[in-house]
Structure formats: structure tokens, C-alpha cells
Amino acid sequence: MQENLITPTPSAYTFPLLIKQLLLNALSIHGDQQITYRGERRYSFRQFRERIGQLASVLDGLDVRHGTTVAVMDWDSHRYLESYFAIPMMGATLFTVNVRLSAQQILYTLNDSKAEVVLVHADFVPMLEEIQADLKSLRHVIVIADGEAVPANTLPVDGEYEALMVQASAEFDFPDFDERTKAATFYTTGTTGDPKGVAYSHRDIVMHAMSTAMSLCSPREGQRLHREDVYMPITPMFHVLAWGMPYIAIMLGLKTVLPGRYVPERLVGLRESEGVTFSHCVPTILQMLLQAADAQGMDLSGWKLMIGGSAMSPALCEAALEHGMDVFTAYGMSETGPIVSLAQLPPGYRPKDRQEEVRMRCATGRPVPFVDFRIVDGNMNDVPHDGKQQGEIVLRSPFLTKAYVGKPQASEELWAGGYLHTQDIAVRGQDGFVRIVDRIKDVIKTGGEWVSSIEVESLIASVPGVQECAVVGVPDEKWGERPMAFVVQKPDASMGAEGIRHALMAHVESNRISKYAVPAPDRIAFVAEIPKTSVGKINKKLLRERAVQ
Template sequence: MHGLMQDRPLSLPMLMDGMEHRFSRKHVTTERLSGTVSASYGEVADRIRRLAGVLDHLGVPAGARVGTFGWNSQRHLELYMAVPCTGRVLHTINHRLFTEDIAHIVDDAADDVLFVDRSILDVVRPLLDTCPSVRHLIVMDDGSPAELPSGPRVHDYESLLAGARPVEAFEPVGERTAAALCYTSGTTGRPKGVLYDHRSIVLHAMTLLMADTFAISEDDTVMPVVPMFHVNAWGLPYAALMAGANLVMPGPVMSPDRLVRGMEEHRVTFAAAVATVWRGMLPHITDADLGSVRRLVSGGGALPESLSRAFQERTGLPLTSSWGMTETSPLVCSARIPSEDAHSLTGSDRVTALAAPGPPTMLCSLRLVAEDGSLAPRDGRHRGELQVAGPTIAAAYFGGAPHAAAFTEDGWLRTGDVATIDHHGVVRIVDRTKDLIKSGGEWISSVELENAIMAMPDVLEAAVIAVPDDKWGERPLACVVPLPDSGLTAQDVRRHLSGRVAKWWIPERVVMLDELPKTASGKFAKAALRQLLIAGSG
């Protein structure tokens, strides 16, 4: 027997009603190279309908991939809605990837149209002769002086919108229709495509509104510092539109001081970024008025407890952790204090708790699988590979990309992360399976070592990798970026670790570097670090 409720799909066109009516006076503000621009949601909705008309005029087929090379901006937000609302697939592309990876991604997705911010044109220009599927290039002028390409397939975004016929009513879009395509960062081989449907995006956005997740509401002014080309900016643009929250888009103006100034000027209440960005912003927040902020979220990698504590000391708010992957939409876990511990945990202990990923959202199921294939107990001590299942989790990769190692026979996603889960459901990431160090038959967590090192006041960044050892099999090697003029030595690092970690965890080798290589999404690139050290020792 079926229920007798209306059969309305969970699809993105449902967000248009709020933009055009209840929240029409709310605003999206964008920082451009030429200055700040702002538009109401009502005005943006009209432009979304015009952009939909542009896609029809250009003959973009249903289901076609529409590639975007864009910063966080109002125009990119318009693409976030117009493309999937018309049955096409939004394909956001990370322009910071290697050139060959970008070419592979555009070719693998068979993008029909590319939209590009003028300041990113130099990345896209070489693709025009190597990616035969691309029929049109639409340039969004963000004030950059970059030379414009010529030819009949090159168009100006604003000119197209000015001459477009708005789409008055979007055709019904099935909730399982493909809506967006994002590629993994390619840290373990070629980037692989993750194809989200309307249902997964809507459900994921709804979880960001929940009180025990991010609690985004109409009262908020949300600043997604995390790029819109990276896992849909963690779903924050869609969540803000759904709730009627104001949006502040940093655009190409990504220097740490300007980001802090934007948070202050626009009275931002919620912001999210990766830890490396927060670390860059830290020196600029001391004199800033961030009294409007209620929550600062870090993701995309481990959050050093020392960094969270530094924000607590300077702003009165700790950075709170989160965890997810491209394959998980991305949010799976959001840090919070369980109610049983709310009164017992005080200042320092609360920061420690909020620096862990936290419990999962209500739509995600988790399990830990031990080395022998059994399920590890949820006692906060036993560790295992973290596996995830739910309606916002990928079931396969786009285009038939190899995935045998990524999914279990019963359909769970293998995350590649080693974790513990306690009786409250709180997740703590111990390491990546490929980054664990096995020394003398015992495991050493590179993440825990890194956090211990980064607690030193004179350390800017630290990464720990495994190196071969004739006696123990593997030993940890610490790569440390000291603060300028600190005079930090390897002996200082080892002395600091004494008593903080097990004696046999302490690295014999500590290498001082000017900087650590990072992936396009801001994570430590340990594969590149290993190659760098091997080349340096050869």
C-alpha cells in the first residue's frame, strides 16, 4: 500500500519559490577585482531564468555537462541553479589541478559548454584545441585584464543574459536526475567523477540546516570560503538559498587579510574553509571585529587542535571540525558536544572535543571494519577503516571509472580513513590507511604526531610520512615548517614530543622545510613530499 501524499520530486527547482517570494530581499554579495557588487535573491532568480534561456538558445542538450571554471560569485551561484534546474549537469572544475588532469576531466565529462571567469582564462585557453566536445566558451568578466579569445564559439556572459528570453516555468525534473558532477582531487591516481542527483543535493542541503549540524537559518550571513569548484562548496550555497540566508562570496579576492575584512564588513555569522586557509587568516583576526560570527567550520583535512585553540583565544570561538569526501556530498560528520558531556567539559576539553570530526549527520550510517574484516567495537579505542552508507553517498563513479577498491560488496563506501567511534557516535580520524606507519609491527598515527608537533608555538605546519627502516620496517619522518626567525631545531621538536607521545613514536629524523607541498584542495600532498625527500637524498 502506498501513502496518499503528493508526488513532488526533491529537486532544485523547489528552491526558486523561496528566492522569488519569501526571501526575495535577501542578498548575495560578491567581491570582485573591481570592487564589491550585491544583488537581491529576487534579482538573482530573474537572472537564473535568463541563464536557463541562454542554455536553450545555445542548444545545450538535456543531460549535457556544463563545465564551470569560476570563483565563488553570484554568477557561479546562477549556474548552480540554472544548469540543474533545466535538466543539465553542472560540472564544477578545479582550475588549480595539474593541466593534464584538467584536460582529462573535461574530456572524460565530455563538457558541451564551458563557463569561465576572465581571471582564469589562461587555464582554459589550451583546452579549446584539445577537447573536441566543447562547443561554446562563455566568459564571465570579473575585471581581470586577461586577453579575451576570439572566434564564433566565444561569448560574453552578460551580453547573452541581456538578450535572453527568460524561462518562465522549469519543466519537472525527476529527483534521481543527475544534477552535478565533481571530480576527486586525484591523490591516488586519475581524478574520478562523482555524479550527484537532485535528491542527494536537496537532502544534503537540508542536513546543513539541522540544529546539530550547522544550524543555518534565515538569520545567517554565510560565507563559503571553501571554493564552489570543490564539492559544491560543501553544499553551503544550496543550504543558504533553502534557508533564505544572505551569502557573501569572496570571488577571486582570496588573500587572508581581505577574507577577514570581508567577514567583518558584511557581518558574517557562519564561515567555512580548509585548515590551511584558516591558518593564513589567524594573524589578521586579532584586531578585527568578528562579533557577529557564531560558528567557524574547518574541513578538507585534519584540524590541528592548536589552531582551533588559537581561534578560541583570539575570537572567543574555536574552529569546529567536520569530515567528508567528494564521494559523500561531502558532509558526513559535524563536530559538537554530546548532551551528556555538555556540563562536564570545560574550556580546554571542549576545544579538544570540537577539533574532532564529531558524530555523523542523521542520514549517514557508519561502521568500522578491522584488519581481519570484523566490525570494530564503538568504544573510542578500537580502530578500523571507516565505511559510509546513505542517500548522500556515491554508489559508483561516473563513466565506469574503476571502483572495485572503493565500494564493498554490500554497497558501502570505503573511505580509506582509519578511525575510532565512541559510544556517542563521535568519530576521530586516526589516519589515512596509506599514511599509517607500521614500525616494529605496531601502528603509529601520522595525524596524531602532526597534531602534537603543530601544538608547538614556533611551528607553522607539519607533516609526517613513513620511511623504510632496516630494523623496524618503517619509521616516521617529520617535515616541519617553522615560523620565520624562530630558530626552531630538530632537537626542539623531539624534546617537545617527549612525554606527549609514546617514546617509540618520536621520529629520529626531523626535516625543516620552507613550505609543504599541497594538493589543489589544500591538503598536505604526502606523495609529492615523499618524492621531494627522495630526490633530495639522491
């Protein structure tokens, strides 16, 4: 069969989906828009483009070429934003280093990525020195000193970031190349084995920006993003490219506020002083923002926050709504770009009560454009959209990662059957809204029934006096597994295990949960804090280990 293809005229320009194209509209229409670092340094989008050219010139002088990996170890700053563009626009690969990993894990990721150049904040110089003898590919180091003197060190330092930038030319010709070129890589923070490298091409990043922006900008009001918004990321820029949102903010021409290291008091202060209206974070950070605002008497009304990384409890959502915040869930994984669905309230939606509205905002939501979003049984058959039948979320989309770096077996397992397997168990209602029940590895099988750890967590979190909780399954001779709850109380609260059990039994009587979902008294532990992974997710593997000690 003859292919029905369009043959372009020889002079036609085939427009590649490259990161540099995200700057076109921003510079032509929003060149005077502002970027600020902690409210201490400000420059326009036009100056931002000049600094992108300067950074590329600096890296070119260090022999960074197409395919070279350049690692960044910094807090959320204007420098990081410059790296998001300059490095991949050269055809090199941006490696966003998770600075919260251990020194040995960082060593592994730097070697596995074959990073040749590292831009490192002075705060992380001692860590880099600690592992430098075992770094296999490192040739050059640029130290970021935030205006301070570069600390004495033994690294192969080529200079300080700003000092090198001042000497570099802003005129750098960023070439066209294949849109499938690897633009960025980072490493997942799994709780078992070595971190796995996830890579995205220019096409992946541009398509994700288009898809997510299309969803966020489409509602008339509520859970939306528009060109008058002021954007501040509160998801680390090393983690899944800050959910891809900095690229969207620049593409749309938004005032962008980079907060540096996350200090809750500074974050709510920047929200007030810079007029921030849109951010995104994990539930733990949201809790900290609420506490900091209460302590300082600050008004948070009108702040739109996408919440992801782990489930937002109804109690936390309710607390944010009481503060006047517009909070809603974004769902995805490191391997999915990451955003594949959003819990935006449907057009014309009028909840029958606050409880229903909270439930909708805490749901996984509905798929964004360009996502083939299925919930399937073990034979890859779609389950009914009745809000009851459970299955695994599997995906196809133009911006999902195609493979783990150097791990063919894990890559094939991720893409078994031609769909990306999320390992998340969910249900979908007739309205299209998806609700995650649990992770496959976190579902608890007890008394012959499957218990959702997420459901039990949300019910415990609604008990007055509970600040945070986590539920895991632990071995039990009689029942196979039983749920165990780790509970953090609010500072002024005082309760016992029976108080938690009494609250849960009320839900058993109303058929909300099974009796097997109620932890025994000796399976409710009151703790000072819930352990988290380096990106703020509850570390359930560590909790399971603690539970059986």
C-alpha cells in the same frame, strides 16, 4: 507477497526532489534577502531567480538540453551561484572545473565529462586556449570578464556573460523530471592516476542539504546555523559544491557573500564589512585568516567556521578560540556529499578544561541524520565503541555518490560489501563521538607498532614556535618504516630538531605516544611551506617522494 503500496489519485502531484524546490521557501519568504559579490555588486533573491532564468535562456539558445554538460571555470562569484541552480534545473549537468589542476588534468576532465559548453573567467582563458585543440566535445564558450573587455583569444566565444544575460529573457519554464537525473559532477584530486569523476543527482543534493541543515540548525547555541546568519563560503565552489553549503544558505534564506578569489585580507575585510557569521574552510585557510586578522587588528569573535578537508590541529583550534571564533570539524569526502558528521558539542556539555573542549572540536564528531555510520574490522564487523578499538569508517546514506563516472572497477571497490569505504581509520567513544586516527595509506608501521601520523602532527603542532607540520612514513631497513616530520616555523621562532624531539619524548613518558612515533633528528626537516593539493589538503604523496630523494 502483495506489496503494500499507496496508489496516488490521478490528480495527485508526486513531488520530485529537484534543486528548483530549494528555492520555493527562499523566494516566498526571503525574496528581499541579499546576495553580494565582494561587496561590489548586490541583488535580492527575487533578482537572483530572474538571473537564473536569464542564464537558462542563454544556454537554451546555445542548444543546451537535458543531459548536456556545462562546465564552469570561475572564482567564487554570484555567477557560480547562478550556475549551481540554472544548469541542473534545466536537466543539464553542472561540471565544476577544478581550476587549480594542471592544464593537462583540466583537459582530461573536460573530455571525460564530455563538456559541450564552458563558462570561463577571463583569468582562465589562456589555459583553455592552450588545450582547445585537444578538446573533443567543446562547442560553445562564454567568457566572464568581470566588467572588463573580453581578452583577445581564439576560442569559439559566443559572448560575454553579462552582455548575454542582459539580452536574455528571465522567463524560463524549468520542467519536472526524474529526481535521479545527474545534476552535478566534478573530479577528485587523488595523488595517483587520472582524476575520478564524482556525480550527484538532484535527489542526492536535496537530501544532503536537508540532512546537513537539520544538524546545523538543531543546537540551541554553538556550532550552529540560523536564519539571521550571514554566510560566506571559503571552500572553493568547484570543490564538492562548496560542501553543499550554498544550497543550504539559499534554502534557509541567508544573506550570502561571494568573495571571488581568495585573498586573506579581503576575506577578513568582507567578514567585517558584511557582518559574516558563518563560513567553512580547510585548516590552511584558517591559519591565513588568523594571520591576516592579526596583521590588520581585526576582531574575529563570533565567526562560526566549519573546518574540513584535513585534520584541524589542537594548536590551530586553540588559536582560533583565542580569537573568539566558534570552530568545529566537519567530516566527509568528495564521494559522500560530502558532510556525514559534525563535531558539535553535545547539549549541556561543560568541558572540564579547555584541552578537553579543543579535543571535542577537533574530533570527527557524530553522524548527521540519514547516515548509517559504522566503524568495522576487516571482516565488516562493528568494533566496540570504547574509544580504543580501531576500524575503517564505512557508510550508507541517501546522498552518497553511487559510482565513479566511467570507472566500474573503482566504483565496485568503493562500494565493496554494499557500504561506501572511506579508507579512514577511526575509533568511536561511548558518547558517539568519532575520532579519525589516520588514513589507511598514511598509517606508519614502525617497530612492530602502528603509528598515527595525525596524532604525531597534532603533538608537533602544539610545540611553541611551530606554525604547521606534516608527518609521513619513510622506509627504514631496521624498523620497516620511521616517521619523518616536515615543520614550518613561525616567523619569529628559532628551534632545532632536538627541541621537537624533546617535546615528543615528554609525551612518550606520559604514555601519550609510542617511542617509535618520535622521528630521528635527521627525520625532522624544517621547510618554508608544506605542499598542498589543489583543494588545500596536505600532499603526503609528494612529501613521501621528497623524503626518499
